[in-house]
Amino acid sequence: MLPTARAAALSAARTTRLLPNRLFRAQLVPRRAVAPITTSRALRNAEAFHSQLEQARGGSAPLSANVSDTPQTLTEKIVQQYSVGLAPGKKVRAGDYVTLSPHHCMTHDNTFPVKKKFLSLNADKVYDNRQVVFTLDHDVQNKSEANLAKYKSIEEFAEKQGVDFYPAGRGIGHQIMVEEGYAWPGTVVVASDSHSNMYGGVGCLGTPVVRTDAASIWATSKTWWQVPPIARVNLVGVMPPGVTGKDVIVALCGLFNQDDVLNHAIEFTGSEETMRSIPVDDRLTIANMTTEFGALSGLFPIDSVLVSWLRAKATTSAMLNPERGGKAKFTHERIDDLLQNQLRADPGATYAKTIYINLSTLSPFVSGPNSVKVATPLRDLEAQTIPVNKAYLVSCTNSRSSDIAAAARVFREAAKGGPTPKIAEGVEFYMAAASLPEQRAAEEAGDWQVMLEAGAKLLPSGCGPCIGLGAGLLEPGEVGISASNRNFKGRMGSTEAKAYLASPEVVAASALKGHIAGPGWYQKPEGVEKVIIGEGTGDVEADKAVSIEDALDKIIAEAESLISGAEKDFTGSETAAPVSESASAPTTDASDETLTDILPGFPEKIEGEIVFCDADNINTDGIYPGKYTYQDNVSTEKMAEVCMENYDLEFRNIARPGDILVTGFNFGCGSSREQAATAILAKKIPLVVAGSFGNIFSRNSINNALMGVEVPKLTQRLREAFKPAAAATTDGAAATAPQQLTRRTGWKLLWDVRRSKVVVTEKDGQTWSQKVGELPPNVQEIIARGGLEKWVRAEIGK
Numbered sequence: 001m002l003p004t005a006r007a008a009a010l011s012a013a014r015t016t017r018l019l020p021n022r023l024f025r026a027q028l029v030p031r032r033a034v035a036p037i038t039t040s041r042a043l044r045n046a047e048a049f050h051s052q053l054e055q056a057r058g059g060s061a062p063l064s065a066n067v068s069d070t071p072q073t074l075t076e077k078i079v080q081q082y083s084v085g086l087a088p089g090k091k092v093r094a095g096d097y098v099t100l101s102p103h104h105c106m107t108h109d110n111t112f113p114v115k116k117k118f119l120s121l122n123a124d125k126v127y128d129n130r131q132v133v134f135t136l137d138h139d140v141q142n143k144s145e146a147n148l149a150k151y152k153s154i155e156e157f158a159e160k161q162g163v164d165f166y167p168a169g170r171g172i173g174h175q176i177m178v179e180e181g182y183a184w185p186g187t188v189v190v191a192s193d194s195h196s197n198m199y200g201g202v203g204c205l206g207t208p209v210v211r212t213d214a215a216s217i218w219a220t221s222k223t224w225w226q227v228p229p230i231a232r233v234n235l236v237g238v239m240p241p242g243v244t245g246k247d248v249i250v251a252l253c254g255l256f257n258q259d260d261v262l263n264h265a266i267e268f269t270g271s272e273e274t275m276r277s278i279p280v281d282d283r284l285t286i287a288n289m290t291t292e293f294g295a296l297s298g299l300f301p302i303d304s305v306l307v308s309w310l311r312a313k314a315t316t317s318a319m320l321n322p323e324r325g326g327k328a329k330f331t332h333e334r335i336d337d338l339l340q341n342q343l344r345a346d347p348g349a350t351y352a353k354t355i356y357i358n359l360s361t362l363s364p365f366v367s368g369p370n371s372v373k374v375a376t377p378l379r380d381l382e383a384q385t386i387p388v389n390k391a392y393l394v395s396c397t398n399s400r401s402s403d404i405a406a407a408a409r410v411f412r413e414a415a416k417g418g419p420t421p422k423i424a425e426g427v428e429f430y431m432a433a434a435s436l437p438e439q440r441a442a443e444e445a446g447d448w449q450v451m452l453e454a455g456a457k458l459l460p461s462g463c464g465p466c467i468g469l470g471a472g473l474l475e476p477g478e479v480g481i482s483a484s485n486r487n488f489k490g491r492m493g494s495t496e497a498k499a500y501l502a503s504p505e506v507v508a509a510s511a512l513k514g515h516i517a518g519p520g521w522y523q524k525p526e527g528v529e530k531v532i533i534g535e536g537t538g539d540v541e542a543d544k545a546v547s548i549e550d551a552l553d554k555i556i557a558e559a560e561s562l563i564s565g566a567e568k569d570f571t572g573s574e575t576a577a578p579v580s581e582s583a584s585a586p587t588t589d590a591s592d593e594t595l596t597d598i599l600p601g602f603p604e605k606i607e608g609e610i611v612f613c614d615a616d617n618i619n620t621d622g623i624y625p626g627k628y629t630y631q632d633n634v635s636t637e638k639m640a641e642v643c644m645e646n647y648d649l650e651f652r653n654i655a656r657p658g659d660i661l662v663t664g665f666n667f668g669c670g671s672s673r674e675q676a677a678t679a680i681l682a683k684k685i686p687l688v689v690a691g692s693f694g695n696i697f698s699r700n701s702i703n704n705a706l707m708g709v710e711v712p713k714l715t716q717r718l719r720e721a722f723k724p725a726a727a728a729t730t731d732g733a734a735a736t737a738p739q740q741l742t743r744r745t746g747w748k749l750l751w752d753v754r755r756s757k758v759v760v761t762e763k764d765g766q767t768w769s770q771k772v773g774e775l776p777p778n779v780q781e782i783i784a785r786g787g788l789e790k791w792v793r794a795e796i797g798k
Helices: 003-024 041-046 074-081 111-120 145-161 173-179 194-202 211-220 245-255 272-276 280-288 304-320 322-327 332-340 378-382 401-415 436-445 447-454 504-513 540-571 636-642 675-682 695-703 712-721 777-784 788-796
Strands: 097-100 104-107 132-135 164-166 188-191 205-208 223-226 230-236 265-270 297-299 353-358 365-367 375-377 390-393 428-431 479-482 498-501 533-535 605-613 660-663 687-690 707-710 726-728 734-736 742-752 757-761 767-771
Touching: 074 188, 074 205, 074 265, 074 297, 104 173, 104 211, 111 145, 111 211, 111 788, 132 145, 132 173, 145 164, 173 188, 173 194, 173 436, 188 194, 188 211, 194 205, 194 280, 194 297, 194 304, 205 297, 211 223, 211 695, 211 788, 230 272, 245 280, 245 353, 245 365, 245 375, 265 280, 272 304, 280 297, 280 304, 304 332, 365 378, 375 378, 390 401, 390 504, 401 436, 401 447, 401 504, 428 447, 436 447, 479 504, 605 687, 636 675, 660 712, 660 742, 675 695, 687 742, 695 707, 695 777, 695 788, 712 742, 712 757, 777 788
Parallel strands: 104 132, 104 188, 132 164, 188 205, 230 265, 230 353, 265 297, 390 428, 390 479, 479 498, 605 660, 660 687, 687 707
Antiparallel strands: 097 223, 353 533, 365 375, 365 498, 605 742, 726 734, 742 757, 757 767
């Protein structure tokens, strides 16, 4: 087919598809003005990544004349404003690599190792001290001489650099970022902590970075970022009385438990009625735990509920702190500016996927034990009368004054006008406010005193047991229920304990009754039998329209395929053999081979024997235990010894230097600790292959020069080959033998980077290959330099 005929055919099909969007597309909201950011010397020679360059080889096609009319999501619009070095007219899209200069960057106790990295870059002055915030919140119960010296060192460094500093006991960093106005609607704010997603509750694009990124931001004001695919989570209906934001996110994590939004940026949407029913505190809880949902951000809209909250904060700030004047972050003038340049997703914006949950059908839910992917209606667990040993009202997720009020209400109602009842015998209840202002608000309301009278044990405002630090950790055989965000095995204490997550009122009721229970506030609406969830928006008419557009997309794809085939027939070219879909023989046809340019210093091939850890969702606690995370003097040898300790103690004896670690799906989910990558390097394992990776782990790996590649078919093939064997029992029946967590396979793997494929040789000599993604030049350069830290140092030296 001639090029003109091809263009005409595709143009007709695309016009049919785009007509509805063009007819109903609203005028774009004016982009909020952002002060120019001076380019730093460090990134002058590498200002933009490959996909940002207008005519980059292998990048997107040149921008069309009407590209400015292309709809963007709210996430893309916000990232657009905080990306530097974009080509003229470039619209940020999911998948783009951008040079990001965030509005703020927060570090907590990890400020100390970030400082070491920063100084090792030959930097001595923070590039923009107004961009950086330090909060001490993780190991605040540790009064050892070493920890106090570390905290003092951080404070002195903050004073020297003129950086905003919040000492231990002032509050959890994420809460401080919200209540002090650093996390502002329509901005990008990052933190070297996985729960920076929480800022999305106030319309701020919060996303985690890792320690090396933080050092880069200190030194240059920028770092690299890839815009994730964007998922829309549509909220339908309103929550019944007795249902909270915690129940919403626990249900989402447990009901959509097939990594549905893994490594996506989430945008929450809903009708005006639905959004009016979700207060900001509930939004913060939901956004906070989008981390456990697998997402990289959880963004709520900038709407009337948020504006009312901002107005109240501004009025309070003006009344209580008139002396701050122009330094105040909450002001009515700033809110007016926000509304004048209000950001919202464009009609017709494209999402990678859309799912929904009907809040009207939701009841209280409990997560666990030991997994956020398991969520059970409270009524089912109540019937089991599961005893609890410890209860926790702590963390940045659910320990604001509204949460403490909900817990106090449980005890007030149980008192029936008499003395406050005591926590059940044999149960320890630990409580810490998210921040000192939240504690004062609870004290003024009388809720703090109610909890004290009930027997709650107070902890300083900080992370504490949520991160497995300080008093109140779970002992072997104990059961805990917590209002926090993460219940991975061993996270809150012993790996032989069980941890559940629930709302503050369910935690309080469980502590009062001595077993998992609710306060009885929820009454099931008539006709509701189960939670209604699904793909799409939950709006039948809207989903029907989307289905029509999807059908048109399919027609276009089929037309393009036919045209491509006709062109090959016309030119006499041969059709390549299809790639096999069988896991047992995943071959790649050589005729499709393209060669990747290899930068100097990057290996063309990596090979080794496969050691297989057969599990999905191995989290960073499993890879590198939390109890070592804030010990700054752990040797490389010790890191190698404890690598994978919480997953399998035998890993240290089975894995050998030079092995290639192969594992399941979503490897490295969980916290942002970079030791999950550096511990594997300490074990002298040069390459990790997984069905898929957690995004933060991938980022840490690149920044620390640990190579990784996703080959889901290798995981499937290994599982076929090493199924748990059937073992005979005393009664003659077959039983499944215990799974071997770590095994030497005798298989060899070669990653041919230039040809973008892996070649696997099984133990019997059978060999097969599988195509993998090309490694971008910017990633090669960082790894070849020995990691982002050394890359930045080299750039500063130019």
